Amino acid sequence: MERTKFAPLSGFVPLTPEQQAKFDQLKDLVARVHHAYGFRSLDLPLIYRTEALLAKSGGETDKQIFRIDKGGDDGAAGLALRFDLTVPLAMFIANNERNLAFPLKVSQIGRSYRGEKVQRGREREFYQCDIDVIARGKLAVAYDAEVVAGVAEIYRQMGIGGVTIRIGNRRLLGGFLQSLGLADTAGVMAVIDDAEKVSGEELRRRFSELGVGDGEIAQIERLISFSGNLAEFKASEWLAGDNELFQQGRSELIAVMEQLAARGVNEAVIDLQIVRGLDYYTGTVFETRLDAMPEIGSIGSGGRYDNLVANYSAEPFEGVGLSIGLTRIFNSLLEAGKLPELPLAEKVLLIPVEPAQIEFCLKTSAELRARSEMVDVYLQGGKLDKALSYAAKSGASTAIIIGEAEVAGKPLERRVLY
Amino acid sequence: MERTKFAPLSGFVPLTPEQQAKFDQLKDLVARVHHAYGFRSLDLPLIYRTEALLAKSGGETDKQIFRIDKGGDDGAAGLALRFDLTVPLAMFIANNERNLAFPLKVSQIGRSYRGEKVQRGREREFYQCDIDVIARGKLAVAYDAEVVAGVAEIYRQMGIGGVTIRIGNRRLLGGFLQSLGLADTAGVMAVIDDAEKVSGEELRRRFSELGVGDGEIAQIERLISFSGNLAEFKASEWLAGDNELFQQGRSELIAVMEQLAARGVNEAVIDLQIVRGLDYYTGTVFETRLDAMPEIGSIGSGGRYDNLVANYSAEPFEGVGLSIGLTRIFNSLLEAGKLPELPLAEKVLLIPVEPAQIEFCLKTSAELRARSEMVDVYLQGGKLDKALSYAAKSGASTAIIIGEAEVAGKPLERRVLY
Numbered sequence: 091m092e093r094t095k096f097a098p099l100s101g102f103v104p105l106t107p108e109q110q111a112k113f114d115q116l117k118d119l120v121a122r123v124h125h126a127y128g129f130r131s132l133d134l135p136l137i138y139r140t141e142a143l144l145a146k147s148g149g150e151t152d153k154q155i156f157r158i159d160k161g162g163d164d165g166a167a168g169l170a171l172r173f174d175l176t177v178p179l180a181m182f183i184a185n186n187e188r189n190l191a192f193p194l195k196v197s198q199i200g201r202s203y204r205g206e207k208v209q210r211g212r213e214r215e216f217y218q219c220d221i222d223v224i225a226r227g228k229l230a231v232a233y234d235a236e237v238v239a240g241v242a243e244i245y246r247q248m249g250i251g252g253v254t255i256r257i258g259n260r261r262l263l264g265g266f267l268q269s270l271g272l273a274d275t276a277g278v279m280a281v282i283d284d285a286e287k288v289s290g291e292e293l294r295r296r297f298s299e300l301g302v303g304d305g306e307i308a309q310i311e312r313l314i315s316f317s318g319n320l321a322e323f324k325a326s327e328w329l330a331g332d333n334e335l336f337q338q339g340r341s342e343l344i345a346v347m348e349q350l351a352a353r354g355v356n357e358a359v360i361d362l363q364i365v366r367g368l369d370y371y372t373g374t375v376f377e378t379r380l381d382a383m384p385e386i387g388s389i390g391s392g393g394r395y396d397n398l399v400a401n402y403s404a405e406p407f408e409g410v411g412l413s414i415g416l417t418r419i420f421n422s423l424l425e426a427g428k429l430p431e432l433p434l435a436e437k438v439l440l441i442p443v444e445p446a447q448i449e450f451c452l453k454t455s456a457e458l459r460a461r462s463e464m465v466d467v468y469l470q471g472g473k474l475d476k477a478l479s480y481a482a483k484s485g486a487s488t489a490i491i492i493g494e495a496e497v498a499g500k501p502l503e504r505r506v507l508y
Numbered sequence: 509m510e511r512t513k514f515a516p517l518s519g520f521v522p523l524t525p526e527q528q529a530k531f532d533q534l535k536d537l538v539a540r541v542h543h544a545y546g547f548r549s550l551d552l553p554l555i556y557r558t559e560a561l562l563a564k565s566g567g568e569t570d571k572q573i574f575r576i577d578k579g580g581d582d583g584a585a586g587l588a589l590r591f592d593l594t595v596p597l598a599m600f601i602a603n604n605e606r607n608l609a610f611p612l613k614v615s616q617i618g619r620s621y622r623g624e625k626v627q628r629g630r631e632r633e634f635y636q637c638d639i640d641v642i643a644r645g646k647l648a649v650a651y652d653a654e655v656v657a658g659v660a661e662i663y664r665q666m667g668i669g670g671v672t673i674r675i676g677n678r679r680l681l682g683g684f685l686q687s688l689g690l691a692d693t694a695g696v697m698a699v700i701d702d703a704e705k706v707s708g709e710e711l712r713r714r715f716s717e718l719g720v721g722d723g724e725i726a727q728i729e730r731l732i733s734f735s736g737n738l739a740e741f742k743a744s745e746w747l748a749g750d751n752e753l754f755q756q757g758r759s760e761l762i763a764v765m766e767q768l769a770a771r772g773v774n775e776a777v778i779d780l781q782i783v784r785g786l787d788y789y790t791g792t793v794f795e796t797r798l799d800a801m802p803e804i805g806s807i808g809s810g811g812r813y814d815n816l817v818a819n820y821s822a823e824p825f826e827g828v829g830l831s832i833g834l835t836r837i838f839n840s841l842l843e844a845g846k847l848p849e850l851p852l853a854e855k856v857l858l859i860p861v862e863p864a865q866i867e868f869c870l871k872t873s874a875e876l877r878a879r880s881e882m883v884d885v886y887l888q889g890g891k892l893d894k895a896l897s898y899a900a901k902s903g904a905s906t907a908i909i910i911g912e913a914e915v916a917g918k919p920l921e922r923r924v925l926y
Contacts, residue, residue: 096560096599096820099587102553104600106607106674107614128855128884130903136554136619137574142514156555158589159575169517171576175662181514183524189524191901193888197526201554214554225888232866232887277552312639352867354874365887402514439545448650449770456772459544466546469650470611470643483609485548 096285107485115432116248116277120219120414123244124197127219127236134178140170143177145401146370154204156214171203175220176398176411183224184402193225193233200418211386211425216417222409224399229408230340234374234394235349237412241390242355242376244414250423250430252381253389255357256317257341258364260393261373266313270306273315276369278302281401282314283365300466314363320347323360342373342394372396374410386422419440437464438504439486441477443493450497454490481507519632525903531838533668533850538637538832541662542599542615545654547639549615552596560586561595563819564788572622583728589621593638594816594829601642602820611643611651617834629804629843640827642817647826650759652792652812653767655830659796659808660773660846663830668841668848670799671807673775674735676782678759678811679791683754684731688724694787696720700732701783732781738765741778760791760812790814792828804840855882857904858921859895861911868915872908899925 105113123132124184137158144152151173158169172178175198183190198220205214221240223233238255243255260279267275281296288296290311297307316326323329324344331337343360350358357378360476366375373394380389392412399407423429438458440451448476455465466486468477474491481489488504516522523531539549555576562570569591576587590596593616601608617640623632639658651666656673662849685693687835699714708729715725734744741747743764749755760777768776784793789877791812794869798807810830817825841847856876858869866887873883884904886895892909899907906922914920 091560091563091819093602095557096563097603098553099557100557102555104552104596106604107548107550107577107612110551113551114549125853125855125882126880128857128882128902128904130525131532132525133528134522135516137517137520137621137633139513139517142509143509145514157577159577178522185515186524191525191898191903193898194525195884195902203555215555221907228888230887230889236885236887315521349866349870354872401509402511433545437543439546448767452767452770459722462544464543464546466613467654469648470646471648480609480611484546484613485609486546496893 093386099214101208101212103213111434112424112429112432113416115434116420116430117217117219117273117416119247119432120244120416121197121199123240123247124199124219124221127195127221127240128444129195129197129240131199132179132182133200134172134182134198135174136172136201136203137169138172138178138181140168142174142181142402143170146177146215151204154206156203156205163355173204174202175200175218175413178223179224180399181402183407183450184399187226187403187405187407191497193223193229194222196222196224211405211418211421213417213421216415219414219416220411222313222411224407224409226405229394229410231374231394232349233343234342234410235346235353235355237355237392237410238346238350238358238374238376239355241376241392241412241414242357243367244390245357245378245380248381248430249432250382250428253357253375253378254359255355255378255390256361256364257343257346257358257374257376258308258360258362259339259374260365260371261335262339262343263313263362263365265333265339266331267310267332268335269331272302272306274300278310279365280367282310282363283367285314285363289375316365317359317361319359320344320351323347339373346374366391367394370395370398383422383426383428386419389419433486434485435464436488437466437484437486439467439481439484439489439507440467441474441481441491442468442471443474445471445490447492447494447497451492454492454502514872517632519630520769521631527842528854529903530842530847530850531834533852534838535635535637535834537850538662538834539615539617541658541665542617542637542639545613545639545658547613547615547658549617550597550600551618552590552593552600552616554619554621555587555665556590556599558586558595560599560820561588561590564595569622572624574621574623585631591622592620592819593618594640595638595644595832597638597791598817599820601825602817605644605821605823605825610642611647614638614640614642616640616918629836629839631835631839636832637832638829640829642825642827644823647828649763649792649812650767652828653759653764653771655810655828656764656768656776656792656794656828657771657773658831659794659810659830660775662808663775663798666848667850668798668800668846671775671796672777672799673773673794673796673808674775674779674782675761675764675794676778676780677757677791678789678793679753680757680785681731681780683751683757684749685728686753687749687751688720688727690718690720690724692718696728697783698785700728700781701785703732703781734742735777735779735781737777738762739770741765744909745907757791764792779849784809784811788813788816801840801844801846804837804844805835820839839890852903852905853882854906855902855904857899857902857907857925858883858885859890859892859899859907859909860886860889861887861909865910865912865915869910872910872920
């Protein structure tokens with residue numbers, strides 16, 4: 091078969107064993123933090139009815155979705171691969187609302203699929219690490235702080251340098267826009283979402299296109315340029331107003347920042363420019379930058395959604411979530427040579443000099459495994475050179491060569507391989 | 509949206525958080541054993557060119573495969589979801605042969621997809637746990653014993669009762685059939701593969717259909733009825749013959765059993781009826797039954813394949829593998845109420861009696877997490893009843909109620925929840 095037929099597909103690139111070990115370290119670290127915070131794992135199916143998957147989404151997702159053509163005799167038309175972890179969770183909750191303990195704290199670490207243009211760090215098959223807290227009815231704002239604390243904890247443990255978590259609130263912003271008398275608040279928010287990517291001139295042009303007057307534009311620019319800590323936020327008297335939605339958002343933002351202080355999360359700042367693109371966010375919104383590499387974009391974002399399950403259930407389910415695009419982050423760090431140097435688990439390789447020592451090696455390996463060691467035994471035989479060459483590349487950290495003397499009782503000597 | 513639109517698809521059934529915790533225990537246990545034996549993880553893509561996926565397979569797989577219709581503007585026609593973990597591994601090796609350390613010991617724990625009829629325990633989306641050892645060129649038969657030792661270790665640690673690993677050898681059987689002068693040895697092996705499912709009469713009828721004479725049928729029946737330990741195998745003088753292939757298979761089988769004895773694997777017996785259906789096996793073949801539940805079928809099977817990468821590379825790669833169909837086994841054990849009682853990780857739930865105690869709870873949670881505890885904090889407020897009802901269902905093993913007295917210094921009391 092021609093090599094091009096089985097070469098990796100663009101956007102579906104396998105990791106080498108060395109890369110995989112490092113990727114799994116990060117994935118396991120994220121899972122450990124999720125569990126340490128009391129989140130419970132779900133590993134939901136990858137395939138759904140297309141119609142149900144796209145219930146909420148717009149045209150972009152529709153174009154990017156991987157559809158399933160056929161499976162088995164009874165067909166599988168109308169199915170597609172999930173493009174995120176949130177929509178499957180919403181369906182799961184709608185299907186199981188009577189049997190779940192609320193607030194439901196869910197950890198999902200899994201793959202999703204988007205047929206988007208492959209570019210720097212972005213693959214078509216990628217891991218996301220999500221946590222969500224979902225209540226039947228009202229969810230306390232304290233949980234907004236909990237998911238933000240989760241992202242802070244993950245990056246502290248990863249040790250890849252300082253991060254900044256910028257927190258905004260869509261209710262505060264929406265109320266502010268209402269108080270300016272603007273009708274198309276969703277349109278204005280979409281422009282604000284692009285504020286960092288375009289020039290000030292372009293930004294003003296786009297506001298104007300939506301019918302926003304110069305005076306209002308100036309007020310919006312002032313608002314979204316606010317970035318600071320809770321004391322600065324509270325001290326900014328101009329950040330007040332009697333719009334009810336604005337007041338609610340302001341109270342939520344203050345509550346979240348107070349809770350974060352109580353949790354010792356110093357990475358968080360208020361940044362009123364943060365709106366997150368997705369429509370389903372309603373209150374708290376946040377994103378996270380790696381201070382040393384802001385160019386890789388957000389390394390953990392999310393927010394509050396008050397009606398995510400709305401497409402599937404009449405009951406209101408309030409929730410808040412965090413998503414980390416682990417594949418993209420891993421690829422960016424790998425490319426930049428900045429993957430964290432987490433200690434790899436030790437693995438010892440036993441090398442029998444002659445076939446006569448294999449049995450002793452097997453017994454030794456069983457003893458070491460009983461002490462929770464990871465043990466490989468080189469069983470190919472042949473010259474020692476080959477075994478040592480294997481040792482250097484096999485991921486083992488130490489090797490023990492076992493000859494007649496060792497079988498006779500000579501203490502085993504561990505040679506460090508790297 | 510109508511409930512039927514987002515209800516789980518047949519063959520794609522999500523686990524509840526409680527089931528998922530138990531499934532993950534088994535999955536983690538398998539991964540731990542894989543790593544303890546020096547296998548390195550790979551987490552290969554799920555999507556490939558259909559043509560490459562089906563290079564080796566026949567009509568059945570072709571019908572069961574899930575094809576991808578379209579993804580992104582440039583289309584994704586001609587793609588499909590993997591139906592096992594072995595074919596993707598063969599492609600990966602062919603694509604990376606220059607950069608890998610051989611023998612390559614690979615652990616894969618991941619999902620595959622088959623559009624087959626959904627039945628008892630079998631899903632369309634399922635986890636397999638595979639280990640494979642692949643050499644560039646010759647692979648020592650000692651590795652055949654290693655993968656068998658792997659399945660024994662996994663079930664010992666799982667503690668679901670005794671298992672029996674039945675080991676055969678396709679070379680021995682093939683050589684035997686050659687020595688009987690039979691031409692269609694593959695056809696005869698396919699009939700032998702069904703021997704346990706059909707009556708003796710039916711079996712003889714099917715052999716006859718292939719042109720096997722009565723005398724030869726009797727000899728085949730005698731051979732495949734052999735089941736015993738190594739001493740019994742060696743003592744059976746009629747299990748000899750000068751056919752070269754037979755002799756090679758016999759030597760391999762003896763070597764594997766000797767190595768298993770050296771490894772203390774007492775679960776293994778020789779059973780010459782074992783051939784495994786798949787064509788790509790060439791030497792050692794084995795399958796595993798749970799002694800108390802033989803009706804659930806093999807809980808770990810595999811064997812030696814001497815040319816698996818043949819469709820993708822001109823170089824010969826010998827290998828041996830083991831596959832455990834974890835989803836099917838989990839579902840069978842779950843249904844029978846026989847899931848192993850592995851200790852679940854402890855999780856403590858902190859419950860503030862009043863909002864005033866939330867801050868103290870958050871500080872306590874940080875201290876406990878710093879000691880590697882898993883800690884949930886109930887942040888919804890409201891009546892204590894609701895919190896206690898949540899506690900019972902949230903997966904926490906203990907709860908600590910924190911009121912004014914605890915904040916003032918009263919020692920924290922852990923209440924056991926289950």
